[in-house]
Amino acid sequence: MTHANEDFLKTGHIRGDAPPHSPSSQNKKISWVDLCSKLLTLSGTLFIVTGAFFFFAYNWKELSPIWKFSIIQSALFLCTLLCIKYEKSPILSQAFAIGTSSLIGIFLAVLGQIYQTGADSYGLFLLWSILILPFALFYGFAVVWCMFFILSQLGLILWFLQSTHISGPSFHYMLSLLTFYNVIVYVVRELLLNKHFSWLQESWMRHFFVIFMLFSSSLAVITIILEYPDMSTPHFLSLGIFFLIHLGLFLNHIHYNFDGTVLALSLLSVCCVIEAGVMRIFLIKEWGRNFYHFNYIYLAILSIFIFSVGIMLYQRLTKMRGRLT
Amino acid sequence: MSQKHNKKVTLWLSRLKKPFSQDQAHPGDQHPFEITNAQPLTTFIGYMLSLGAFLAVVFLALFIHQNQLTTRFGPLGTLALSTSFIFISFSLHYSTNKQILGLRQIFISQLSLAFMIAGKAIFCFVPFEKNFYDSEWNFVLKAVLITLATYPIYPSQTDRFLSSFITFALIFIENLLYDSAIETKALLVYLLVFTKTSIATLVFVLRPASNVFIPLGYAAMMALLFQALFWLYPGLFYNHSDSINKTIVSAIMSLGLIAILLMNVRFRRNTIELYIGVILSLTLLIVFCLDGVLGALFCIIAGYIGHHQYLKRIGFSFLPVFIIAYYYSLEINLLQKSILLGATGILMFIIRWYILMRYGDKKEIS
Numbered sequence: 132m133t134h135a136n137e138d139f140l141k142t143g144h145i146r147g148d149a150p151p152h153s154p155s156s157q158n159k160k161i162s163w164v165d166l167c168s169k170l171l172t173l174s175g176t177l178f179i180v181t182g183a184f185f186f187f188a189y190n191w192k193e194l195s196p197i198w199k200f201s202i203i204q205s206a207l208f209l210c211t212l213l214c215i216k217y218e219k220s221p222i223l224s225q226a227f228a229i230g231t232s233s234l235i236g237i238f239l240a241v242l243g244q245i246y247q248t249g250a251d252s253y254g255l256f257l258l259w260s261i262l263i264l265p266f267a268l269f270y271g272f273a274v275v276w277c278m279f280f281i282l283s284q285l286g287l288i289l290w291f292l293q294s295t296h297i298s299g300p301s302f303h304y305m306l307s308l309l310t311f312y313n314v315i316v317y318v319v320r321e322l323l324l325n326k327h328f329s330w331l332q333e334s335w336m337r338h339f340f341v342i343f344m345l346f347s348s349s350l351a352v353i354t355i356i357l358e359y360p361d362m363s364t365p366h367f368l369s370l371g372i373f374f375l376i377h378l379g380l381f382l383n384h385i386h387y388n389f390d391g392t393v394l395a396l397s398l399l400s401v402c403c404v405i406e407a408g409v410m411r412i413f414l415i416k417e418w419g420r421n422f423y424h425f426n427y428i429y430l431a432i433l434s435i436f437i438f439s440v441g442i443m444l445y446q447r448l449t450k451m452r453g454r455l456t
Numbered sequence: 457m458s459q460k461h462n463k464k465v466t467l468w469l470s471r472l473k474k475p476f477s478q479d480q481a482h483p484g485d486q487h488p489f490e491i492t493n494a495q496p497l498t499t500f501i502g503y504m505l506s507l508g509a510f511l512a513v514v515f516l517a518l519f520i521h522q523n524q525l526t527t528r529f530g531p532l533g534t535l536a537l538s539t540s541f542i543f544i545s546f547s548l549h550y551s552t553n554k555q556i557l558g559l560r561q562i563f564i565s566q567l568s569l570a571f572m573i574a575g576k577a578i579f580c581f582v583p584f585e586k587n588f589y590d591s592e593w594n595f596v597l598k599a600v601l602i603t604l605a606t607y608p609i610y611p612s613q614t615d616r617f618l619s620s621f622i623t624f625a626l627i628f629i630e631n632l633l634y635d636s637a638i639e640t641k642a643l644l645v646y647l648l649v650f651t652k653t654s655i656a657t658l659v660f661v662l663r664p665a666s667n668v669f670i671p672l673g674y675a676a677m678m679a680l681l682f683q684a685l686f687w688l689y690p691g692l693f694y695n696h697s698d699s700i701n702k703t704i705v706s707a708i709m710s711l712g713l714i715a716i717l718l719m720n721v722r723f724r725r726n727t728i729e730l731y732i733g734v735i736l737s738l739t740l741l742i743v744f745c746l747d748g749v750l751g752a753l754f755c756i757i758a759g760y761i762g763h764h765q766y767l768k769r770i771g772f773s774f775l776p777v778f779i780i781a782y783y784y785s786l787e788i789n790l791l792q793k794s795i796l797l798g799a800t801g802i803l804m805f806i807i808r809w810y811i812l813m814r815y816g817d818k819k820e821i822s
Binding site: 163164166167168170171172173174175176177178179180181182183184185186188189190391392395399402406425427428430431432434435436437438439440441442443445446 | 500501504505507508509511512513515516518519522558559562563566567570730753756757760772775776779780783789790791793794795796797798799800801802803804805807808811812815
């Protein structure tokens with residue numbers, strides 16, 4: 132056991148029966164075949180993909196529309212076939228599933244370019260995300276689901292940007308909408324967690340959704356704090372969502388599904404919001420000028436204090452559960 | 457009362473005498489860069505500590521700038537200010553009990569780190585005009601001096617990594633900016649590459665028991681990658697990099713790789729084609745001056761040998777960047793590029809197939 136772990140054992144942050152972490156990996160022999168295989172696969176794939184990219188870049192203008200569509204559709208068909216063929220190999224099948232999902236987007240972009248559909252870019256992303264949904268359901272890969280999630284979110288952002296003026300309350304409406312969408316995705320995932328969906332079990336997927344959720348909700352609150360606007364419905368909505376999200380995350384991941392990383396992320400988001408509040412008080416507000424020369428010193432001390440409290444709370448929470456993530 | 461006081465003083469002195477003993481004892485100080493297979497808890501604390509300290513340093517710097525303290529105090533006053541910051545940092549660090557991570561200890565650790573970074577930065581900006589090293593290297597020399605002085609005695613891995621990396625980067629940039637003879641400039645670059653490669657090789661191949669030198673190894677490795685990235689845009693500062701022979705730079709870096717392989721691979725007759733392959737690949741990388749690719753490979757191989765997850769990830773992330781940059785910079789048309797790339801990719805897969813066919817069942821060559 133490493134020295135750091137020994138300290139945590141003494142202070143009660145980890146259990147004594149926790150599986151050893153580092154020593155097993157330290158004693159492992161290096162498999163040069165594995166290393167060469169990984170390196171050659173990575174560089175070989177990169178070379179071939181880049182080669183294909185340069186080939187199309189060179190000939191793209193000269194190709195007729197029928198050739199362009201044929202090439203993309205053949206690649207799409209080939210990727211789908213290979214994904215089914217290599218179903219038992221997780222890396223290859225996931226790689227081909229990503230290829231299929233990406234080619235759908237390329238196909239849509241080329242379609243828009245050739246026929247000049249005049250559609251807005253949010254339409255492309257929303258349609259792309261809808262079209263990869265069957266693939267996500269069929270393959271059940273976490274990566275494809277995340278791709279769907281990012282594309283749909285991008286579509287929503289672009290829809291807001293292109294259809295409304297992003298300033299003042301509408302910006303907060305957009306962030307509230309995004310946060311609400313992220314919350315739905317997170318809640319659905321948590322509800323389906325014990326329903327025998329193997330691809331849902333991967334913990335990084337939860338962290339991925341939580342990062343998006345916290346980012347949009349924190350950004351809304353930080354902008355409210357720094358801009359200090361006349362409070363209206365979207366502002367109250369953003370504040371309410373922020374409060375409820377954190378309450379929900381703490382309750383769920385302390386009492387039911389303990390997850391230290393989610394707790395850490397929520398604490399980090401709370402710390403950033405408090406830091407923004409402190410900065411607002413000391414640097415922008417009128418009464419801050421009375422002790423202007425020492426504002427930065429107070430801010431430095433308070434920043435350290437805020438993050439120290441965050442760390443201490445995190446330690447208390449993990450100690451309360453007596454285990455690591 | 458006096459006995460209690462004496463005990464405290466003895467404890468404090470014993471900590472000062474054994475600074476290295478705390479290197480592995482304080483989990484809060486451990487930055488994820490230096491820990492192999494870091495636990496999530498430690499990683500989070502490391503990040504939060506660094507973030508709090510970073511914000512504090514920014515505010516301290518703004519305070520000094522706003523009140524124009526360096527101008528008001530003059531050179532000696534600024535030197536005294538930086539020394540007092542560093543002294544406060546040491547006092548705070550050695551006055552806390554590292555075994556208990558309570559609010560007080562966490563607060564003091566962050567404050568100590570913030571004072572240390574701010575103190576070092578102020579030291580580098582001390583405006584000496586006439587002194588024993590009155591040259592354009594003033595800034596770099598001060599950075600080297602303060603890093604060397606604090607590295608062994610201030611046991612914060614974040615600080616060690618940042619100071620070392622910034623010092624390496626400063627020497628490299630200052631050398632390109634400084635108006636000296638091209639031969640001197642080139643010689644210094646080779647010397648710097650040799651130093652960084654040697655440090656990285658020693659740290660990651662010899663693997664010393666204490667983790668004191670791991671941040672230095674990471675800093676050297678990152679500085680090699682930074683230098684290779686810098687050369688992707690030779691016109692960024694001055695076009696001095698044309699005068700530096702990159703074949704020599706690549707050759708020096710490949711020496712490090714060879715040292716790593718020699719230390720970790722046992723020679724066997726039945727694996728002779730692997731060694732030929734390695735020598736051939738290295739020769740090609742040197743001939744085509746692919747120092748960035750060599751740096752990324754260095755990271756990957758050292759990461760595999762030392763089980764440094766972060767090093768492996770850095771290497772795997774930078775490898776595609778340097779390969780793409782190389783092919784992008786080639787002065788041939790797109791069709792020729794595509795044929796060349798496709799052929800290289802197919803060759804890679806043939807080699808992979810051959811290796812797996814020949815050695816796949818044995819798995820462990822070393």
